Amino acid sequence: MEPPRRIFEINTVFRKNQRERRFRTNRISTTKYNCLTFLPKDLFFQFSKMANFYFLLLACMELIPQISDSGGSPVMFMPLIFVVSVSMLKDALEDYKRGKQDNEENNRTTLACARGDLEFR
Numbered sequence: 119m120e121p122p123r124r125i126f127e128i129n130t131v132f133r134k135n136q137r138e139r140r141f142r143t144n145r146i147s148t149t150k151y152n153c154l155t156f157l158p159k160d161l162f163f164q165f166s167k168m169a170n171f172y173f174l175l176l177a178c179m180e181l182i183p184q185i186s187d188s189g190g191s192p193v194m195f196m197p198l199i200f201v202v203s204v205s206m207l208k209d210a211l212e213d214y215k216r217g218k219q220d221n222e223e224n225n226r227t228t229l230a231c232a233r234g235d236l237e238f239r
Contacts, residue, residue, distance in 0.1 A: 145224050149217045151210075160209055164202050173198045 151159055165171050176194050183190035 144228075146220050148220055149213050151213050156210065156213075160206050161202075163209075164205060170198070170202060173201075 165174060173194060177192055177198055180186045180188055180192055180194050181190060
C-alpha cells in the first residue's frame, strides 16, 4: 500500500460547540484568479510590465493628431492587443491547470488519525 501524501490530525481537542477554536480546512488552493477577478487582475498584471505600459502610453498618444505620425489613427493598438491577449490566454491556461492539480490533490485519500495515534518513523 502506498503511504498517503498528506497526514493530518482530526480536531478532537475542542468540542463541536467551540466553532472559533476549530482548525482551518486542509484544502490547497494555488490559483490566482476566479471567473470574476480574472480580467481586472490580469489586465493589472499585464500593464504593470514596463514594456506593455510603454506601448499603451504610445498608443494613447497616437490618438492625439497634433503629435501623431499616423494622423490620429490608433495603429499601435492592434499589436498591443495581440500581445496582451496571447499573454492573458497563457495565464488563463496556466491557472486552469493549477486549479485542476489543486482539485486532484484535495480529492486524494489522506490518513486521518486522532491526536497521538500515529507514530512517525
